[in-house]
Every structure is written in C-alpha cells, then in structure tokens.
Amino acid sequence: MGGVEITTADVLVIGAGIAGLSLGARLASEANVVVLEAESTPGYHASGRSVAIAHFGLGERIVRTLTAMSIEELAADPPDDRARYARPHPALHIARTDQLEALDALRQVHHDFGCDCELLLGDAVQSLVPALKIGSDHVHGALLDHMALKLDTDAMLQGHFRDLRERGGEVICSARVQAIRRLGGHWQVETSAGPYTSPLLVNAAGAWADEIARMAGAKPIGIDPRRRTVIAFETPSDLATANWPFVKTLGEGFYLLPEGSSQLLASPQDEGKSEPCDAAPEEIDIAKIAHRIEAATELKIARIAHSWAGLRSFAPDELPVVGFAPDAPGFFWFAGQGGYGFQTSSALAEIGEALALHQNCPKRFAERGLSPALFAPDRFVSAI
Numbered sequence: 001m002g003g004v005e006i007t008t009a010d011v012l013v014i015g016a017g018i019a020g021l022s023l024g025a026r027l028a029s030e031a032n033v034v035v036l037e038a039e040s041t042p043g044y045h046a047s048g049r050s051v052a053i054a055h056f057g058l059g060e061r062i063v064r065t066l067t068a069m070s071i072e073e074l075a076a077d078p079p080d081d082r083a084r085y086a087r088p089h090p091a092l093h094i095a096r097t098d099q100l101e102a103l104d105a106l107r108q109v110h111h112d113f114g115c116d117c118e119l120l121l122g123d124a125v126q127s128l129v130p131a132l133k134i135g136s137d138h139v140h141g142a143l144l145d146h147m148a149l150k151l152d153t154d155a156m157l158q159g160h161f162r163d164l165r166e167r168g169g170e171v172i173c174s175a176r177v178q179a180i181r182r183l184g185g186h187w188q189v190e191t192s193a194g195p196y197t198s199p200l201l202v203n204a205a206g207a208w209a210d211e212i213a214r215m216a217g218a219k220p221i222g223i224d225p226r227r228r229t230v231i232a233f234e235t236p237s238d239l240a241t242a243n244w245p246f247v248k249t250l251g252e253g254f255y256l257l258p259e260g261s262s263q264l265l266a267s268p269q270d271e272g273k274s275e276p277c278d279a280a281p282e283e284i285d286i287a288k289i290a291h292r293i294e295a296a297t298e299l300k301i302a303r304i305a306h307s308w309a310g311l312r313s314f315a316p317d318e319l320p321v322v323g324f325a326p327d328a329p330g331f332f333w334f335a336g337q338g339g340y341g342f343q344t345s346s347a348l349a350e351i352g353e354a355l356a357l358h359q360n361c362p363k364r365f366a367e368r369g370l371s372p373a374l375f376a377p378d379r380f381v382s383a384i
Helices: 018-027 061-075 097-112 122-128 153-166 206-216 283-296 345-356 363-367 377-383
Strands: 011-014 033-036 086-088 091-095 117-121 141-145 149-151 170-172 177-183 186-191 194-198 200-203 224-234 246-249 255-258 263-267 304-314 321-324 331-335
Touching: 011 018, 011 186, 011 194, 018 033, 018 153, 018 200, 018 331, 018 345, 033 194, 061 086, 061 149, 061 345, 091 097, 091 122, 097 117, 097 141, 117 122, 122 141, 153 170, 177 206, 186 200, 200 206, 206 304, 206 331, 224 283, 263 283, 283 304, 321 345, 321 377, 331 345
Parallel strands: 011 033, 011 200, 033 170, 091 246, 200 331
Antiparallel strands: 086 149, 091 141, 117 141, 177 186, 186 194, 224 263, 224 304, 246 255, 255 263, 321 331
16 A cells, blocks of 8 residues: 555444444444445435335344334434434335235234234225225225334434544545455555555445455355335325325335325335446336336326435345454454344444454343344355
8 A cells, every 4th residue: 555644443344324334333432433435425325315114014033123122222312412313103004805814914023022003994094094095906904003113314324423423433435445455464445535454344335245345355145235216206285195104015015105295205115136336216116116106096196206216235134244254354244234224223233333342242132032143144154
C-alpha cells in the first residue's frame, strides 16, 4: 500500500446497512470501529429500500425467535431525542378456503410467541379492508396480528450511526473495497478512500458478502441475492386507506400496506435471482403485482407513482450467518439476513458482538434454544 498512511482500527466492518451499523455500534462500546461503505450513504441498497413490517409470518422457528427477541427493543421508547424505531401497525394474513389449515398453523405460531391475534372470516375481514374480494375464489379467512410493528428503517439506521459515532467509531462512505490481504496477523484493506488495517474484519456486505470473502481468500458460502419489487400507487380520494393493516397473502401472492393518507405500497413478494447490483424493478414484476392486486381486490391501478427494487440476500439454508470463517483467521461473517434483517437486527447484533469478541453467547439465546452453531459459517463447509 505504498507510502500512503494506513488507518488502523480494532475492527473493520465492511458494509453500512442495518447489519454492519447495528453490529458496529455495539462493538464500538469495546473497540475502535471503522465501518467502510462502498456507496455515498449508509443503507443505499437493501436496507434503504426495505418496506419493514415486523411480524411472525416470515421465516421459520429460528428467524421467528430472533424476531421475538428483537421486538421488545424495537418497540421501546427512544432513550433520547431520536425518532422511534417502530410503531404498532396490525398485520392481516389472508387465506383462501384451501389455505385454512395453513392459516390455523400460523395462528398457533403467533400464540406460541405470545402475540395478541385473532382469526377472522368473510365480512369481518372485509370490514378492515373493504377493497378485498371475499368468497370461495378469494379471501375466506384471515389472521389479524395486533402486535405487528411498522419499522422506521431510516430512524434505525440513523440511531445506530449515532451510537457508533458517540462511542468513537467512524463510518467512511465512498470507500469501495479494492483489495484485501492478510499480513502479520492483520487484515489490510485497500479502498477507494484509502487503506485500512485491523486484526478483525467483519463481512457485513450483504449481496456482496461472497465477493468480499473471495477477495480475502475465504471460501464463499453461497449467498443468494434475490430481487424484491415494490410499487406505489394512488387510491381514490373517497377510499380511506390510511388505517388499513399490512395485508399479506399466505404463500405466493402479494403484500399491501398504506403509505400516507392516499397511497398504497404493494409487492408481488418476488424473489428473482440476481447478481449483486444496484437493483432495478423489471417490467414483468411490476405487471405481475398490478395484476394480482386487481384480481384480489376492487382496486384499479391506473397509474404507478413509483417503483423500486432491492436485494434480499440469503444463505443456502435461509438462516443468518454469524461467526468466524473456518479458513481465514480474524474474518467474521455477519451476513445472510434475508428479508428479516431489520426485525431481527437487535438480537443478531447482540450475538454477533459476543462471538466477534470471543465472549460467551448470552444466556437468553440458549434459553430460547439458539446456539452459535446454528449461525456458524462452518455449517456450509461440507457443501462447498
């Protein structure tokens, strides 16, 4: 790195999305942390494009347990003058007649996690969302979760950024990683903003996590970036949508939620495979969501006000990856948070901090049946 002054840190974190910022903020209480972000602002890719509703309709037991462990902090009043991270916003999981067994199973999941929820049928569903079509070919029943949360993703990112800075850490934007090498027990990282070195390198690069691993000489784990499309459209002035719940179909279909007083956001819940990139919506996915909404509701989408896409990155088993690489000393994986990164971020940052600092896993994880082995990157070694 030739004659240029190298910035030294105790911990280098690559990626300033919700993963990198939440973990970086916690580590900054005990170490000098520098977070490197390739883009000009934190959360530019997946984190900045998330429609974040925290609910138990995502993932399986482990993801739902992480959600339950995070929700208390997300719903808490802020400790200072920062914006709240979350506000109550009910979630309505809708089902056809042939999905009622799956709906009852989802009801049991909610009860297992202490959620205040209720099963609704026919007219009771339509009273909440009058535009929904009710009948044998449409919505027959629904589960209303009164404890779901609408997350303020910007407030969460800004809160972690603020905590990181107050604890002496830094976020360096426009610092795209160009080369990584291990030298003398330290990682040396060449970026477009200059060189950095640290004994501990945290890979929180989202869709680019495997690429960062390759640059560091660690084996990739098979991170799978998937495109998720969202559209925004105006509703008729005589249709009061502001108080509608978050509406989500069981299985393939769509989700729908209010944005402001007269606009709705909708997604076909697509998972199109993608290379790591600045994701953009594809016309076929935009058309798909418009068709599904018009087929399932009385709404007519005359004009789409805005559309966008983001990448949700999954490990092969769709569980988070948290822990040291088995083949690269001091290389710490913190990736694969899929479509639940915000709603599990508190718990994941807590266990990530303990493991990165070689501390015991917090007791509350064991009490919930969660062990570090569930998230360890070496679980993929045999599959590579």
